[in-house]
Amino acid sequence: MNRAIKKVAILGSGIMGSRIACHFANIGVQVLLLDIAPQTLSPEEEAKGLRLEHPSVRNRIVNAAFQQTIKAKPASLYAAGFANNIKLGNFDDNLSEISSADWIMEVVVENLAIKQSLYEKVEKFRTPGTLVTSNTSGIPIHLMSEGRSADFQQHFCGTHFFNPPRYLRLFEVIPGPKTDPAILEFLLQYGETQLGKTAVLCKDTPAFIANRIGVYSMMQTMKVVEELGLTVEQVDKLTSKVVGRPKSGTFRLSDVVGLDTTVHVANNLKAALVNDESKDIFNLPVMLQRLMENKWLGDKTGQGFYKKTKDEKGKTVILSLDLNTFEYRAAERVNFETLDRSKAIDNLADRFSLLLAGKDLAGEFYRKTILEGFRYASNRIPEIADDLVKIDQAICAGFGWEMGIFETWDAIGVMQGIELMKAEGLAPATWVTEMVAAGNTTFYKVEGGKRLFYDIATKKYQAIPGAEKQINLQILKPTKTVSSNDDMHIVDLGDGILGLEFHSKMNTMGQGVLEGIQEAIATAEKDFQGLVIGNESNEAFSAGANLGMLFMFAMEQKFDDINNMIATFQETMMRVRYSGIPVVVAPHTLALGGGCEINLHADKIVAHAELYMGLVEVGVGLIPAGGGTKEMALRMGDARRAGDVELNRLQEAFMNIATARVSTSAHEAREMNYLRAQDRIVLNRNQVISEAKREALALADAGYVQKARRNDVWVEGKQGLALFKAGIQGMLMGRYISEHDALIANKLAYAICGGDLDAPQVVSETYLLDLEREAFLSLCGEKKTMDRIQSLLGGGKPLRN
Numbered sequence: 001m002n003r004a005i006k007k008v009a010i011l012g013s014g015i016m017g018s019r020i021a022c023h024f025a026n027i028g029v030q031v032l033l034l035d036i037a038p039q040t041l042s043p044e045e046e047a048k049g050l051r052l053e054h055p056s057v058r059n060r061i062v063n064a065a066f067q068q069t070i071k072a073k074p075a076s077l078y079a080a081g082f083a084n085n086i087k088l089g090n091f092d093d094n095l096s097e098i099s100s101a102d103w104i105m106e107v108v109v110e111n112l113a114i115k116q117s118l119y120e121k122v123e124k125f126r127t128p129g130t131l132v133t134s135n136t137s138g139i140p141i142h143l144m145s146e147g148r149s150a151d152f153q154q155h156f157c158g159t160h161f162f163n164p165p166r167y168l169r170l171f172e173v174i175p176g177p178k179t180d181p182a183i184l185e186f187l188l189q190y191g192e193t194q195l196g197k198t199a200v201l202c203k204d205t206p207a208f209i210a211n212r213i214g215v216y217s218m219m220q221t222m223k224v225v226e227e228l229g230l231t232v233e234q235v236d237k238l239t240s241k242v243v244g245r246p247k248s249g250t251f252r253l254s255d256v257v258g259l260d261t262t263v264h265v266a267n268n269l270k271a272a273l274v275n276d277e278s279k280d281i282f283n284l285p286v287m288l289q290r291l292m293e294n295k296w297l298g299d300k301t302g303q304g305f306y307k308k309t310k311d312e313k314g315k316t317v318i319l320s321l322d323l324n325t326f327e328y329r330a331a332e333r334v335n336f337e338t339l340d341r342s343k344a345i346d347n348l349a350d351r352f353s354l355l356l357a358g359k360d361l362a363g364e365f366y367r368k369t370i371l372e373g374f375r376y377a378s379n380r381i382p383e384i385a386d387d388l389v390k391i392d393q394a395i396c397a398g399f400g401w402e403m404g405i406f407e408t409w410d411a412i413g414v415m416q417g418i419e420l421m422k423a424e425g426l427a428p429a430t431w432v433t434e435m436v437a438a439g440n441t442t443f444y445k446v447e448g449g450k451r452l453f454y455d456i457a458t459k460k461y462q463a464i465p466g467a468e469k470q471i472n473l474q475i476l477k478p479t480k481t482v483s484s485n486d487d488m489h490i491v492d493l494g495d496g497i498l499g500l501e502f503h504s505k506m507n508t509m510g511q512g513v514l515e516g517i518q519e520a521i522a523t524a525e526k527d528f529q530g531l532v533i534g535n536e537s538n539e540a541f542s543a544g545a546n547l548g549m550l551f552m553f554a555m556e557q558k559f560d561d562i563n564n565m566i567a568t569f570q571e572t573m574m575r576v577r578y579s580g581i582p583v584v585v586a587p588h589t590l591a592l593g594g595g596c597e598i599n600l601h602a603d604k605i606v607a608h609a610e611l612y613m614g615l616v617e618v619g620v621g622l623i624p625a626g627g628g629t630k631e632m633a634l635r636m637g638d639a640r641r642a643g644d645v646e647l648n649r650l651q652e653a654f655m656n657i658a659t660a661r662v663s664t665s666a667h668e669a670r671e672m673n674y675l676r677a678q679d680r681i682v683l684n685r686n687q688v689i690s691e692a693k694r695e696a697l698a699l700a701d702a703g704y705v706q707k708a709r710r711n712d713v714w715v716e717g718k719q720g721l722a723l724f725k726a727g728i729q730g731m732l733m734g735r736y737i738s739e740h741d742a743l744i745a746n747k748l749a750y751a752i753c754g755g756d757l758d759a760p761q762v763v764s765e766t767y768l769l770d771l772e773r774e775a776f777l778s779l780c781g782e783k784k785t786m787d788r789i790q791s792l793l794g795g796g797k798p799l800r801n
Helices: 015-026 043-047 060-071 080-085 091-100 112-125 150-154 181-193 210-228 232-238 249-257 259-272 286-294 337-342 348-356 361-379 388-399 405-412 414-423 430-437 473-480 511-527 547-555 559-577 594-600 628-641 646-658 666-671 685-701 718-733 739-752 765-780 783-795
Strands: 007-011 030-035 086-090 103-106 131-134 156-161 170-175 198-201 306-310 316-321 328-330 444-447 450-455 460-463 481-485 488-494 497-502 530-533 583-585 589-592 604-608 611-614 680-682 713-715 761-763
Touching: 007 015, 007 091, 015 030, 015 060, 015 080, 015 086, 015 156, 030 060, 030 091, 060 086, 080 086, 086 091, 091 112, 103 112, 112 131, 131 181, 150 156, 156 181, 170 181, 170 388, 181 198, 198 388, 210 249, 210 259, 210 286, 210 361, 210 388, 232 249, 232 316, 232 361, 249 259, 249 306, 259 286, 337 348, 337 361, 348 361, 348 405, 361 405, 361 414, 388 405, 388 450, 405 414, 405 444, 414 430, 473 481, 473 488, 473 497, 481 511, 488 511, 488 685, 497 511, 497 685, 511 530, 511 559, 530 685, 547 559, 547 783, 559 583, 559 594, 559 765, 583 685, 589 594, 594 611, 594 628, 604 611, 604 666, 604 685, 611 666, 628 646, 628 713, 628 739, 628 765, 646 718, 646 739, 666 680, 680 685, 713 765, 718 739, 739 765, 765 783
Parallel strands: 007 030, 007 103, 030 086, 103 131, 131 156, 170 198, 497 530, 530 583, 583 604, 589 611, 604 680
Antiparallel strands: 156 170, 306 316, 316 328, 444 450, 450 460, 481 488, 488 497, 713 761
């Protein structure tokens, strides 16, 4: 379908409406955000002598809602400037402007009569052929467009975002009875490629897919909690990272989302469901009833399952709700033998069999929740979805699960899952036993380099739709690995492009990774056309250099070994920059310290939009010495040649490093000069590596030529150094920084300015690398620096801001 989305009209500026508007603005779409005009003046407006006709009064509701959204954390905008893509207005004065919109999305209150009344007004101004969708989370789609024109109904459907729309990846598309199939196909494609979502076609059933399964899981969990007498802390530990779900767990997540939201969905499901054999699970448990009576709705009311307060010293303390007494108390330590045993298993898929076999309360909890989840989900096909893939995709993208229900079942074995269910008095849907009886023992399998799923309708395995646009390293590695060690894999991505994947803890860059980079480049230069460096981790592209070896050498005063280690790191980064083939890096989530530096030296970056990138070494008392300081000096010197005010730009770069600032998006990383104009930003996380491969091929096809190391880097010398020293001294005298902080800042200033040269001049990259390495080495001799590193290593946490 030849359809472009240049302007979107969002009708309703509440939490969801304003946040959806921001996400469209993030991708460069012009947005018209409208809401109702007030019928009465506020006391403040009366005091100012304003009248209802005044523009600020007419747009008071939309202005207030939008301002609240752009001030909220986490941010809905990739960068503040994207707010300029949004125009605010009201239904009375501006509804006619929807005539120029390519897509009109209704996001008003969940009331059918109000929605239908608004659609009647929309039809007066809407241009035929324009998309009209609703972001409803519960009202049946088939009821909404009743009475509308044939063209309206043909272009109308549901498009359900999850909150917050920028961060949660699910985009449910729900057809109406007369929706043109071409419209559905367009929206699914647009959701994947432009909005960066996992777009799932749903049926017009209560709560669609994700909320139907997710809220059922939450309500079943609460039922088991009451049955087993578990605490809030125990459940959140059992339902968090150990089973591949968000670290918030069940109850903390409920507080964040808002208890009233969960209750609203549960009540709607209870009222709407007819043929669901388990609909009674949506009866509110006692704990939810009491919380609602007390109006303890979570974060929005200051208390829910948890309560934030302050102790006698003014320190923030998080208290937990005792589900027996309904009083708040200090959090209790969670200790289960099953959880302790699971710590030895890094691979999530391998962990489930152990968890389900546990002999303690944890094991019993898992058997009563996970196995019941298998039963319920299998019985929802074909009611809410025609295939199991849609259920897995929806629950993962909407609720942040790392593995879907049927993927989890595969991990323990389908037959094993059925046997465990029998022991609990449960049985799967008939189609599962028929599948197994026919000799099909998995829901998913890899065949011919493709991931297939068992299709219930055809009783055969089919390719997962959309997978052809993605590169899945886990599928490629068994047959396409060229080389590997404990910390990395080198994989043939096809079409003459090699891939390098890190898989050390938090993808930190130690000796194994550095050796892998060197080997991958050498192999690519010999037998391939280009190299892509990326991975599929949910935690980090790379949290930086592995500090363990550095700390050991420093404690033993082996500074020659530290010098050699840093020199090796620098030369590896320079090898990325000056290889004989194009090197494209595909960062996502965290790219910190050395994880940032490898990107700075790439021929091109293809970054996921959600990128937290920064040179954060100052946080442990060091400066960037893998070429990071050198690279920012080089880029700021080049900016001077382009006519920028050199010291202002250099000062910005210095402050970004000196404050260990981390971008909150790839767009902000570009503002910080970590991404350049030619670097790309991709919204769909699943397509980053495939897009990086595309860019590597394009560079190779364009006739890539190996570059020579530069000897023309412009630096400021004493001129810049004097400016920085004065600022550092002022901060020190004002007691904003410590003596140790001042020492680090002065070392950084010396390196980024090219030393104390008498006048601004050009120097070589090698000269700057020597300066940053010298500064780094001297800081390794500082006790306070080593204390910081020891504290970091002792906590087992990655280097971050």
